[in-house]
Amino acid sequence: MIPARKYELSEEDFERFRKLINQTSGIFFDRGKRDLLRLGLSDRADEVGAENLTDYYERLTSIPERETELRRLLDHLSVQETQFFRNLPQFDALRKFVIPEIVRRKAQGYRNLRFWSAGCSTGQEPYSLAMSLLDVLPDPDTWNIQILGTDLSESALATAKQGWYPERRLNGMDRLHRERYFRESDGGFRVAEPVRRMVHFARHNMVTDPLPISIFGTCDIVFCRNVIIYFTHETAKYVIEHFFDILNPGGYLFLGHSETLWKMSAKYSLVEMGDAFIYKKPLPRSLAGRRFIPDRRLRDNPLPPGVDSDRRESTERRDALSETDLINVPERADGGSLDDDAPQIDPQVGKARKSIDLGENDKAVELLLDSLKRNGDTAEAHFLLGIAYERKNDLEMAAESFRRAIFCDGTHSLAYFHLANMLERLGSFKGAVKEYRKAVKALKEDSPGRWEIDLDAFDDEALMNLCEWKVENLGGIEN
Numbered sequence: 001m002i003p004a005r006k007y008e009l010s011e012e013d014f015e016r017f018r019k020l021i022n023q024t025s026g027i028f029f030d031r032g033k034r035d036l037l038r039l040g041l042s043d044r045a046d047e048v049g050a051e052n053l054t055d056y057y058e059r060l061t062s063i064p065e066r067e068t069e070l071r072r073l074l075d076h077l078s079v080q081e082t083q084f085f086r087n088l089p090q091f092d093a094l095r096k097f098v099i100p101e102i103v104r105r106k107a108q109g110y111r112n113l114r115f116w117s118a119g120c121s122t123g124q125e126p127y128s129l130a131m132s133l134l135d136v137l138p139d140p141d142t143w144n145i146q147i148l149g150t151d152l153s154e155s156a157l158a159t160a161k162q163g164w165y166p167e168r169r170l171n172g173m174d175r176l177h178r179e180r181y182f183r184e185s186d187g188g189f190r191v192a193e194p195v196r197r198m199v200h201f202a203r204h205n206m207v208t209d210p211l212p213i214s215i216f217g218t219c220d221i222v223f224c225r226n227v228i229i230y231f232t233h234e235t236a237k238y239v240i241e242h243f244f245d246i247l248n249p250g251g252y253l254f255l256g257h258s259e260t261l262w263k264m265s266a267k268y269s270l271v272e273m274g275d276a277f278i279y280k281k282p283l284p285r286s287l288a289g290r291r292f293i294p295d296r297r298l299r300d301n302p303l304p305p306g307v308d309s310d311r312r313e314s315t316e317r318r319d320a321l322s323e324t325d326l327i328n329v330p331e332r333a334d335g336g337s338l339d340d341d342a343p344q345i346d347p348q349v350g351k352a353r354k355s356i357d358l359g360e361n362d363k364a365v366e367l368l369l370d371s372l373k374r375n376g377d378t379a380e381a382h383f384l385l386g387i388a389y390e391r392k393n394d395l396e397m398a399a400e401s402f403r404r405a406i407f408c409d410g411t412h413s414l415a416y417f418h419l420a421n422m423l424e425r426l427g428s429f430k431g432a433v434k435e436y437r438k439a440v441k442a443l444k445e446d447s448p449g450r451w452e453i454d455l456d457a458f459d460d461e462a463l464m465n466l467c468e469w470k471v472e473n474l475g476g477i478e479n
């Protein structure tokens with residue numbers, strides 16, 4: 001191979017290149033890495049036929065394909081070293097303590113497990129997560145498992161998606177895992193289909209892109225190892241704050257061996273598990289053991305002209321019934337309440353909630369539509385219908401159902417949040433921002449802990465932060 005030309009890097013260019021790289025990826029080159037940066041830049045400058053590095057900077061910031069070249073440069077400059085089951089004590093902790101704890105907490109509710117490997121490089125980390133789950137879950141088929149692997153490097157992601165590795169990449173892996181989770185192929189090893197199916201890869205820049213929450217939802221575990229070590233303190237802090245927003249209460253953050261949150265975030269607690277230290281997003285004490293009964297009053301929402309009198313009458317009956325928004329009561333098998341004074345929920349709606357928890361979304365839709373037909377509109381039925389449609393990926397119908405839930409209960413902050421989320425996913429950013437704003441307003445007026453966590457596992461504060469963050473980040477997008 002012909003070595004690339006070696007270009008000079010002036011002080012002025014060094015400063016502006018490292019600023020550009022830091023702003024677009026978080027990666028920071030200190031003075032000690034100046035020569036490393038010069039070599040990396042030289043490779044790309046040579047490739048595109050630039051005269052010198054000043055010329056390359058101009059091309060990088062002004063040519064029509066600057067986005068593509070910037071991606072190539074970042075790809076080239078990032079360190080992509082990784083391996084299967086890197087840092088074994090962490091994987092031991094994951095299998096022995098973390099997965100069993102999360103599984104215990106979720107076993108009776110919506111059985112979903114979401115893990116995010118942020119900065120996954122060529123995929124060994126998210127595949128190791130999938131293998132760890134298969135190692136310890138007795139009944140993986142009864143769980144809805146999603147593992148997301150993201151990176152800014154497209155070449156690393158291409159390898160990850162293929163899931164094929166030369167034998168030397170499996171060095172150090174025990175025989176059991178090699179035999180159970182790999183198939184020999186084309187002179188190397190391919191990750192077995194059941195493991196590959198559990199992992200989804202996507203390009204995502206954790207510094208400049210919004211959290212993947214609207215596509216992926218909230219997570220139980222975030223792995224972001226050996227990434228923030230290349231960032232400035234400020235950028236690392238920013239990223240860590242965002243992981244807090246996407247983590248479910250009680251969720252875990254795994255950092256690299258030499259990475260720490262010291263002086264970065266006091267929100268997480270540090271937990272020692274065997275030979276590993278892991279960060280945890282605390283469970284809000286205020287929500288422990290609480291069960292939510294939604295507000296079914298139609299306050300601030302008179303029915304519009306033209307609504308038939310039966311519906312108006314049933315609405316008035318419900319108005320008279322509802323006394324409280326939030327009641328702490330034990331759960332009954334039919335999803336109803338043991339408290340006789342509490343407003344009675346149609347048992348069919350309770351059943352629908354359970355169906356959603358079990359992932360039986362079609363059944364939930366059927367039950368809810370039937371309940372709406374028999375009892376008229378209720379915020380709870382429309383809201384759950386929205387959730388069922390959302391889980392079925394029918395975003396338009398989901399948005400419509402959340403709108404109806406809001407029509408029934410103008411204080412339904414969760415419905416505003418989900419409606420905003422649907423609009424965002426449908427590409428209607430202006431509408432989404434409007435609804436996120438309404439969600440913030442409604443959340444501020446909510447009684448603390450109004451919403452149970454069984455559907456989307458947020459606490460009020462995290463939800464509020466997320467909505468505000470969305471308003472800030474989507475606000476600039478025109479559509």
Ligand SMILES: C[S@@+](CC[C@H](N)C(=O)[O-])C[C@H]1O[C@@H](n2cnc3c(N)ncnc32)[C@H](O)[C@@H]1O
Binds near residue numbers: 151
């Ligand atoms: C050293 S590897 C770590 C891989 C894996 N997490 C591990 O510990 O084995 C760092 C990865 O972070 C990625 N990375 C760096 N900055 C990033 C950013 N802003 N967004 C997403 N990925 C990034 C790099 O492309 C690289 O693949």
